[in-house]
Amino acid sequence: MGEKLEIISNAYLSLYFSGEYQPRAHNYTKVLFGEDYVYRAGTIGTVAEKTAYGYVKGYANDHNLTIRNAEIDRLVAGCTGVKRTTGQHPGGIIVVPDYMDIFDFSPIQYPADSIGAEWRTTHFDFHSIHDNLLKLDILGHDDPTVIRMLQDLSGIDPKTIPTDDPEVMKIFSGPESLGVTEEQINCKTGTLGIPEFGTKFVRQMLEETKPTTFSELVQISGLSHGTDVWLGNANELIYNGTCTLSEVIGCRDDIMVYLIYQGLDPSLAFKIMESVRKGKGVPEEWEEDMKNNNVPGWYIDSCKKIKYMFPKAHAAAYVLMAVRIAYFKVHFALLFYAAYFTVRADDFDVEAMAKGSASIRARIDEIAQKGLDAAPKEKSLLTVLEMTLEMCERGYSFQKVDLYRSHATDFIIDGDSLIPPFNAVPGLGTNAALSIVEARKNGEFLSKEDLQQRSKVSKTIIEYLDSQGCLGDLPDQNQLSLF
Structure with a gap:
């Protein structure tokens, strides 16, 4: 860089793994560095202001005290922020150099004082020691889970997928390569369900910029993740014709590279x-x-x-994953939808899904009309319904939940349709879904009563499955009527 730079930065690395693999990745750090050199980053839970207010009012009531509001505020301020409990960072692993000891930096403890716990944590929270030690953020992420499922279903190594497939690139500016129109799917791009490019905010960016290359997608990823980089900044420059998408500042690296190209000293370009x-x-x-x-x-x-x-680099990694998943959406549609609904979706309306596009549209309109009054669960469902509509408009369909063929948690491909899993049924959790699958291993169910007894699911679930025609002609009880 021409001179020694004063770089003051906290040492940490963010590594994304499939959520299913995350615990194994955590444990592998013990193999890499040694068990005495890796610890979970400790966290400290403090008393919130509302909780502190409850403490003060509770104390006053218990001791029959009348306290002025000003004194209540003083006591609340004194209690707020006081250590209440300790915990551990969901993905943070502290790495100690092999020539030093953890006690050079922090005492250690077991989470919840459980001596049998798998991990020990730093007694100090990481923010107190982040200038002294390396932290690995080993985080769980859906994208690796999706791409692994797609690899297993297709046999295609995702690393061999081209990043410049013309049909794939088209979905970032329109839905035509999916074989549908904007009106059919209520979306001007084909990026529903594509990580980092499926939100309304980014889809709006795509509509305005019409990217056609991988590098332009990286630019959009940088613009969408920054703060005050796009809105009121780059979008106005592009709209006014001041510059193009490729010329605006999208990622932090762009600034240094551009300034060096303009002739500034590399060290100054870095500082800027x-x-x-x-x-x-x-x-x-x-x-x-x-x-x-x-x-x-x-x-x-x-x-x-x-x-x-x-x-x-972060933006490029996101785009690379997005393009690989988009490849399956364009060329192996049903595999894409099976993986999406299995991994990313939590809320379903299996009744509307099984009835097809018209029923799905009606459900979408019903939720949309509620506007801000829609419940969080309905807003989550709306995203899933948009995906189900797109899938149906592309010529595929959903079957009903099948008592003997449905998986506990995964959508199964059957011809040109998907069979929903048991946990897609409202109110039927993963454990109950697994219990149904386990119970059917012991033979066919004799009746609804037999199903309920063997699987331990509630009567409400049995009634719902029956109302959807999922139980076929199963009798109510085991006994046979003689008359």
Whole structure:
């Protein structure tokens, strides 16, 4: 870089694994570094303001005290933020150098004082020691789970999937390569269900920019994950014709590379990038250097607006995964939908899904009309219904839950249709779904009564399955009527 830079940065690495594999990844760090050199990052739970208020009011009531509001506020302020409990970071692993000891940095403890716990945690929360030790954020993520399921279903190694498939690239600007129109799926792009590109916010960005290359998708990923990078900034520059999508600032790396290209000293280019990505803008003396090297005014103004920027490597990793999954959506549609509904979706309306497009549209309209009054569960269902509508419009269908063929948790491909799993039934959890699958291993069910007794599911679930025609002609009870 031309000179030694003062880089003050916390040492941590974020690594994404399938949620199903995450515990194994955590344990593998013990193999890599040794059990005495890896610890879960500790967390400290503190008393919240409302909880503190409850403590103060409870104390006053228990002791028959009348306390003035000002004194209540003082006591609440004193209790707020006090340590209440300890826990552990969901993915954070602290790594100690092999020539040092954990006690050089922090005491250790067992979560919830359980000596038999698999992991020991740092007594201090990570923020107290993050300048001294490396942290690995080994996080659970749905994308690796989806891509692994698609690999198992298709036999295709995702690493062999091209990143420039013309039909795949088309879905980022329209749904035509899916064989449907915008009106059929109520969406102007074909990216429903594609990670990082399926939200309304990013779909709107796609509509405005019409990307056609992998690099432009990386640019959009950077723009969508930054703060004050797109809205009121890059989108206005593109709309006004000041510059193109490829020319706006999308990722933090773009700033340094562009400034070096313009002739700025590499060390100064790096410092400007760091200042901008942290939301600190551009100091006047650096702004003069930029102007002296013919950096356009719009570029400098854009830098000043930015509050946070995404790294290009992170954006590229997201886009690579998105393009691989999009490849299956275009060329192996039913495999894509089976994986999506199995891994990503939690709420279903199996009745509407089995009836087809018209019923799904009616359900979508019903939820949409509620607007802000729609319950969180309905909003989650709306996303799934949009996907089910698209699937049906592409010529595929859903069957009913099948007592003898449905999986506990996975959607199964049957011809040009999908068989929903048991846990897609409202109110039927994973454990109950597994119990039905386990019970049917012992032979066919003699009656609804037999099904309920062997699977231990509730009568309400039995009645729902029966109302949907999932139980066929099963009699109510085991006894045979003689008359």
